[in-house]
Amino acid sequence: MSEVLEHKSRTNMTYNIPNLAFSSREFLRMIESFGLSGNWGWHFARNEYIWSSGMYKLFGIEDGSVQPDYELFRSLVHPEDRAKLEDAGQILHEGILGNHTFRIVRPDGTMRMVLSRGDVYFTPDGAPAGAAGVVLDITNQQRAALAVRVHNDRQRAVFEHGMIVPWVWTGDGQALHAPGWCELTGIAPEDLQRDWHAPIEDRAAILQKFAEARERGEASSLDFAAKLADGNRVALRALMVPVSNGGGPVREWTGLTFPPTSATPEPKRQPLAPGNEQLVRGLHLRAARGLLDWTLSDLAEASKLSLSTIRRLEEDADGPLARSRHAVVQALRQAGIAFTIVEGTTLAVAKVA
Structure with missing residues (x-):
């Protein structure tokens, strides 16, 4: 009995809780x-x-x-x-x-x-x-925004060059992202998710094939015809690939729609000319290191520059430091990296040896 009373008295005690607010x-x-x-x-x-x-x-x-x-x-x-x-x-x-x-x-x-x-x-x-x-x-936010802009510009360039439309569908087949499809077919952007398939001829059969592909959960391609915004008819092919979380259930579908018979000309390429090393920016240096599986220290040793200089060059530091870029580019070239100008404006990085 005493133990019970003691327990009750403890549970009815009032504790002085410290002030949790801070300045x-x-x-x-x-x-x-x-x-x-x-x-x-x-x-x-x-x-x-x-x-x-x-x-x-x-x-x-x-x-x-x-x-x-x-x-x-x-x-x-x-x-x-x-x-x-x-x-x-x-x-x-x-x-x-x-x-x-x-x-x-x-x-x-x-x-x-x-x-x-x-x-x-x-x-x-x-x-x-x-x-x-x-x-x-806000450095990270700026870099992320720049990456999105660059990605969108690339998708736009591909679309304008060959009517190639990248897609993202939900797991159940709703369109989430298809830059260029609305412009190509005349669909209003607000109708993309619900009626992305409206311009497709014989769309009931095509949607059935799309549903069967989703059911199998494996990559597939579909050929179909669609009506364009200008009233013309075009043959297209859709490539659909499942995206999953580490081998688990399909999270979404991605792919491309493109004219199956379109001929894509080889882009014009030319080696980066001596004296134009200023075109090699930090992102190109990081890409080149990645291709060689080099660390910052590896690149510093190969170019006979300090580690801090390499780091600053990869962060696009300008001024007198930019003169060191020539030594870095030369070291990467000797290790088998090629810097090439594509279509007169874009610098490409590739491992050739």
Whole structure:
């Protein structure tokens, strides 16, 4: 009986739970620990300019190793982007401070894309009294957006060249992505998912074959005729390939639709001429290393350059460093990499030995 009463008394006890809220400063420190953001403040009358720990980290400078000021900030901005930023006088005397996207170059030569947002604070009589702002590293987002644009441009070029339409269907056969199909057939984009098959002749039979292919879960091709937006009729072939998660159930279908008898001319190619090594950018160097299964250190050793130089070249650092690109290209060529200009504008990388 006593044990039961003791248990009840314990369950009815009130505990003093500590306050779980924490300050905005602690919250900011948590965010900045990712190394992707920093904030700054500037008191005009005292000429006091401060950086948070995140700002030092973002700019690749040891925390507290230098006394920051606005000119240091501007000096770390890529020379081609400095004109976007206000000078100190515009901020101090006119209270002008905009929002900008620009590149920064760290002391070790690495380059990042950042987004800057700031505000100017004024006295009651309207004079600028101070400013504060935040800087965010958006390099990865920019690279992802660029990759999407490049991918879309490639698909567009293929479509315009030979009426080749890439497709993505859901597992149950609904169209998700078919750049060029609406333009080719005149279907409204909002009708693609529901009526992608509307221009196909004898579509009931074709859809039945498509359903049978999905049921088998294996790659297949279908020949059919479709009515184009201009009223003409064209013969097409659809190649459909299942996409699964590591050998599991089919997640989606992908493939191409193209004229089966179209002749695709061989693109014009010519070797990269000596003196045009500036056309070889970081993505080409990374691709070449991948073909050779080389590390950064392997490429540094072969080109007799420092590891940091190779890293900066792969991040598209410009200026005097760009002269080292010739040595890197030469080392890759000697290892069996060919750099070729395709159709006069595109640089292709291939392993030939």
